[in-house]
Amino acid sequence: MPAYNQLGKIAAQLNSLAATLVWIENEDMDAPYLQKLKSQLGGQLVPASAIIKHLSGILNRMDYRLNPVVFLPLNIVLQWDLQHALQLERWKSKYGNAVQSWFSILSEWEAITTLATFDFNHPDYCVPTITESPGVFIARELGHPLLTEEQRVTSSYSTSGLTQITIITGSNMAGKSTFLRSVGVNIVLSMMGAKACANSLTLSHQKVMSSMRITDNLEENTSTFYAELKKLKDVIERVKRHDNVFLLLDEMLRGTNSLDRHTGSKALIKQLLAENAVGIIATHDLELAKLAEDYPGQISNYHFDVQVENDELFFDYKLKTGVCTSMNASILMKKIGIDL
Numbered sequence: 001m002p003a004y005n006q007l008g009k010i011a012a013q014l015n016s017l018a019a020t021l022v023w024i025e026n027e028d029m030d031a032p033y034l035q036k037l038k039s040q041l042g043g044q045l046v047p048a049s050a051i052i053k054h055l056s057g058i059l060n061r062m063d064y065r066l067n068p069v070v071f072l073p074l075n076i077v078l079q080w081d082l083q084h085a086l087q088l089e090r091w092k093s094k095y096g097n098a099v100q101s102w103f104s105i106l107s108e109w110e111a112i113t114t115l116a117t118f119d120f121n122h123p124d125y126c127v128p129t130i131t132e133s134p135g136v137f138i139a140r141e142l143g144h145p146l147l148t149e150e151q152r153v154t155s156s157y158s159t160s161g162l163t164q165i166t167i168i169t170g171s172n173m174a175g176k177s178t179f180l181r182s183v184g185v186n187i188v189l190s191m192m193g194a195k196a197c198a199n200s201l202t203l204s205h206q207k208v209m210s211s212m213r214i215t216d217n218l219e220e221n222t223s224t225f226y227a228e229l230k231k232l233k234d235v236i237e238r239v240k241r242h243d244n245v246f247l248l249l250d251e252m253l254r255g256t257n258s259l260d261r262h263t264g265s266k267a268l269i270k271q272l273l274a275e276n277a278v279g280i281i282a283t284h285d286l287e288l289a290k291l292a293e294d295y296p297g298q299i300s301n302y303h304f305d306v307q308v309e310n311d312e313l314f315f316d317y318k319l320k321t322g323v324c325t326s327m328n329a330s331i332l333m334k335k336i337g338i339d340l
Contacts, residue, residue: 014059018052022049025038025041025049034112051099054091115194118189122145125197126195126201128203131203135159135162135204136204137201137278138159138160139196142183154198156319157179159278162277163273163278166299166300166302167269168283168304169323170282171284171324174324175317176304177250179304187208190203191205207243207244209247209279210248210250211249213250226255236271239275245279248279249279249280252264253265261285265281269299302320302321302322303321304324306326
C-alpha cells in the first residue's frame with residue numbers, strides 16, 4: 001500500500017513522459033549537441049520510452065485493487081499484489097539510476113526547446129555579441145521583451161570598462177525601474193544563449209545582481225529596510241570578490257529617513273567605485289547625480305523626464321543623457337487633494 005499510494009500520484013504523468021521520450025527517439029537531429037543529448041537517453045537494449053511504459057503498465061495493473069470483484073480472485077489465486085510489488089522492485093533496481101539522468105536530460109531539452117520557441121517567435125530580436133572585455137554593455141534600441149510591441153518604448157544605452165556607475169534620475173512613473181528590468185532581463189537572455197530584445201547588443205560575460213522591489217517579511221520579522229540591507233550586503237560581498245556582475249539598484253535605502261538615505265547611498269556608490277564595480281543606480285535623489293563632478297569618467301548621468309501641460313503629465317519613456325530637471329510628485333499630490 002505505501003508504494004502503491006506513492007506511485008499512484010505520478011501514474012497520470014507517465015504517459016506524458018513516455019510520449020515526450022518517443023518524440024525525441026523518433027526525431028532526426030542534425031545539431032551535434034542534440035544528437036549527444038539523444039544518445040544519452042539510449043544505452044539500453046530497450047528504448048527509454050518503452051521502459052517508462054513498462055512502469056506505467058505495472059501501476060495500471062495494480063489499479064485492479066480498486067475493483068474488489070476482479071481483485072480478490074486475482075490476489076487469492078495469483079498473489080497479484082505481491083507479484084507487482086516485486087516487479088516494481090526489479091524495475092527500480094534495473095532502471096532507477098538511469099531514470100535520474102533522463103530527467104536531467106529532459107529538463108535541458110525543455111530549456112533548449114523553450115529558447116528555440118522564443119527565437120522563432122521573435123525574429124526581429126538580435127543575436128547578442130559576447131566580448132571578452134570586462135564591464136561592457138552596449139545596446140541600441142533596448143526594450144523589455146514582456147511588453148508588447150505596441151507598448152514597448154526602446155532606448156539606447158552603453159557603458160564600457162570597469163569602475164563605471166550610471167545614475168538614472170527621473171520622476172515617478174517615468175520608466176526608471178522598467179529600464180533597469182529591461183537591462184537585467186536582456187543580460188539573462190544573452191547569457192543563456194537567447195536573442196535579446198534590441199536592435200543590437202554587445203556585452204561582457206556577466207551575471208546580474210539587483211536590489212529591486214524589496215518588501216518586508218512578517219514571517220521572518222524583517223522590515224523593508226533590513227531586507228534591503230541584507231540584499232545590499234550580498235551585493236557588496238560579490239563586488240569585493242571582483243566577480244563579473246552587473247549591478248541594478250533601484251531606489252536604495254528607501255526604508256529610512258532622507259538624510260541617512262542620502263549619506264548611505266553616497267557612501268555605497270563610493271565603495272562600489274573603489275571595488276571597480278559596474279552597474280546602474282536609479283534614484284529620485286538628485287544630489288547623488290552631483291557625484292559625477294567628483295568622479296568624471298566613472299559616473300555618468302542619465303534621466304527620464306516628464307512633460308506637464310495643463311496639470312496633465314505626459315511621458316515618453318525615453319532614456320536621455322544628463323540629470324532630470326522635471327519632477328511630478330507635487331502635481332500628483334495636488335490631484336489627490338493635498339493643498340501645496
